[in-house]
Amino acid sequence: MSASLAAPAPGGFGRMTLRLVLIGAVLLLAMLPALNRLPADSALHVSDFIVSITGKWITYAILALAIDLAWGYAGILSLGHGAFFALGGYAIGMHLMRLIGPRGVYGHPVLPDFMVFLGYRELPWYWLGFDHFPFAILMAVAVPGLLAGIVGYLAFRSRITGVYLSIITQALTYALMLAFFRNDMGFGGNNGFTDFKELLGMPLNTPTARSALFYASLLLLLAALWLCSSITRSKLGRVLVAIRDAESRVRFLGYDVTQHKLFVFVLSAMIAGLAGALYVPQVGIINPGEFSPGNSIEAVIWVAVGGRGTLVGALLGAFSVNALKTWLTTVAPDLWLFALGGLFVAVTLFLPRGLIGLFSKAPK
Amino acid sequence: MKNLLLALGVLLWLALPARAQDAFTAALPGLAGGFGDIATSVEQLGALGDPRALPILRALQAGQLQKHADGRLLLPGNTDAATGQPADASGAETVRLNNRVRQALRGALGRLQLVSPDAAERGAAAEAIFRSRSAEDVPTLQAAIARETDAGVKAKLVLALAAAQLVAPDEEAKRDAIARLGAAGTVEARALLIEARAANPTLVTAIDISIASIERSLSIRRAAETLFQGLSLGSVLLLAALGLAVTFGVMGVINMAHGEFVMLGAYATFMVQEACRGIPWLAPWSLPLSVPAAFLIAAAAGAALERGLIRHLYGRPLETLLMTFGVGMILQQAVRTIFGAQNREVASPAWMQGTLMLPGGIAVTQNRLWIIVFGIAVLLLVIAAIRFTRFGLEMRAVVQNRRIAATMGIRTGRVDALTFAFGSGIAGMAGVALSQIDNVSPNLGTGYIIDSFMVVVFGGVGSLAGTLVGALTLGVVNKVLEPYAGAVLAKVFVLVAIMLFIQRRPRGLFALKGRAAES
Incomplete structure (x- = not known):
């Protein structure tokens, strides 16, 4: 890890200005679902599409925040965070599948359609409990956290750092993708879960459900931002930055590097899992494609574009890259991959501190 | 046109070997008789080992052999079975089969194929006998083994002989066959031995030894593959x-x-x-x-x-x-x-295609x-x-x-x-390299x-x-x-x-x- 990174707090960009911009952006976002309720001919009317896609981007922004916490502050470049996101999504997806109940195509009172189709007699044991919402949410946090705990413990204990860790995490999400593609895993195989009906008594795909999910995502984003910023400003955050810049030295000073990294990696995975749990009800589908290594690395580039090591940068990157993606894939679909590839090259070569770096003073 | 056909017919007539009048021709009329006659005739033709009988028996098996009331036989394409000349099909009826005839046909065809000039056909015949095996095949196979020049076909014949010997009464030949099947080390040989194990209580030990040796070589081959x-x-x-x-x-x-x-x-x-x-x-x-x-x-x-x-x-x-x-x-x-999203075809050159059989059947x-x-x-x-x-x-x-x-x-x-x-x-x-396999x-x-x-x-x-x-x-x-x-x-x-x-x-x-x- 090079030491030429931006300091955690942006230099010339005053803290007050930053706060004002942030509060303004949040207020603007919070108004979207309300504006959606205005009559369609009103000048301020916002379309359903805008609300649902912004809701999706907010969950992406939470994922970006999680990646930034691990990469920007502790130097752990995980190329497998998409796996934690997808696991959270699968957890809530299992709950949503259970809620379909007898309304499936086959009309089985308990088993989801794909299980009836595959000839299951009864629910596999790992599906038990998912008919309760709190349990599903708990799993959306606990499963990614546990997986990150095991992988992180094994990796950090043997001091696997840098690109080696990146490759291992990439292999992890790749392995999970292969596993979830299998029909006999009991997670719907290739098709994953879809055709959800309702959540917490609200039929999905109605304006009420859309706004509720939107506000829930926004609240989670704010909570995650608050949590991450209080961590990074604490003594713990200072130690993490120190680990990022000179791991051995921190170890020689008597800090337990393994525990610090493990803590931040697990926390980051949990936040990513929650983001996934909010993402799935909004897009209405989850399949093994979410585990593809490409997704994880795309999320990393959001953070790089925005500016890693600054939490606001991660948010900025997630929104701007996804806005660009949505625009380009409608205007010129073939150009998107060129543009994304170009972003990887341009940001690493010319904008090592991301878009945020444009506004703040260059490091000495 | 008519003259030309006539000339062709005469040529064919002249070209037929002098043996045309021998046992082969003598056995043919039986095919136009009752079921008993047909079966006897088929067995005779099979035992003769004359390649000319092959198309006739095949036609019979396929239900395409026809007969006139006067006993002349017609092959598909309306040629006379005995002379090979074009013949009139009007008034001819199909030669019918019963189970006895069918059984005789299978054996006769198998034996006839053994004398086919095509090595692949001989190999197939050996495999067919290996599957159908009967004690009567033993002398035919022994003769065929003596004649055979192709090593691959010979190996198959030896196996078929072993299979036939297993069902023959000769105890000594059986022991010999069991040992040879054991050395062959194939799944078919194992199935054969397991079947023979019940029928030959006196040979159980020998058979068990052979089966064990087959298991060994099968697992070695699996591991090698x-x-x-x-x-x-x-x-x-x-x-x-x-x-x-x-x-x-x-x-x-x-x-x-x-x-x-x-x-x-x-x-x-x-x-x-x-x-x-x-x-x-x-x-x-x-x-x-x-x-x-x-x-x-x-x-x-x-x-x-x-x-x-x-x-x-x-x-x-x-x-x-x-x-x-x-x-x-x-x-x-x-x-x-530039190239489009679909897969592009890269062909393997001829010298890279095909399967190589290593010793031991790998x-x-x-x-x-x-x-x-x-x-x-x-x-x-x-x-x-x-x-x-x-x-x-x-x-x-x-x-x-x-x-x-x-x-x-x-x-x-x-x-x-x-x-x-x-x-x-x-x-x-x-x-x-990947273009060849992916x-x-x-x-x-x-x-x-x-x-x-x-x-x-x-x-x-x-x-x-x-x-x-x-x-x-x-x-x-x-x-x-x-x-x-x-x-x-x-x-x-x-x-x-x-x-x-x-x-x-x-x-x-x-x-x-x-x-x-x-x-």
């Missing part, structure tokens, strides 16, 4: 990982676009094939020609990438990783735009065998280039101590570019990149021996696990196993020792 498949997968991994061993292992540059260089090599193979298509004498050699072409194209792309972009990011591995991933994305999309597909040979050749080439050339010497010098190498007058920038181009070129050559599509490389990194990490960064051992181990382990866990789970197990392995040996199987290991 698994090993071959594993080695073949391993050599694919080796080819894909060798380039990485140079760029990542030696230079320490992590190149996520490596898979795309492999893909470029595969497309270069496709282009060379298309270019050679118009030149008939060159077309079969397009594959060997594409090896240097793929090397040069991928190497040029690698050199451009190193000089243009990677050079600016030395010492920042994570940024290099992200940047090269972007480059890979752009390459993939560029190829998709089946080996030729193109997989060539890939193993190619993988070893490329490995030796890489070792030679690093050990014995000026470029290799300079490369090792720069890796060991860049600044001192520079003071000695080595242009380190040029060496960096050449090394990276070298590693990328090897990836291109891997693409040539679909040539824009995302060809993505399937191999993670496995290749695993090979390098597992084998030990910076060690070519480690890459070799790592690739072959992963290939074999994958193939050994596959029958138990399925291809996908085997892959997952291997990934998990590697993660656990790095716990014990964080620097891989063949860790560098000394100063170089510290960086």
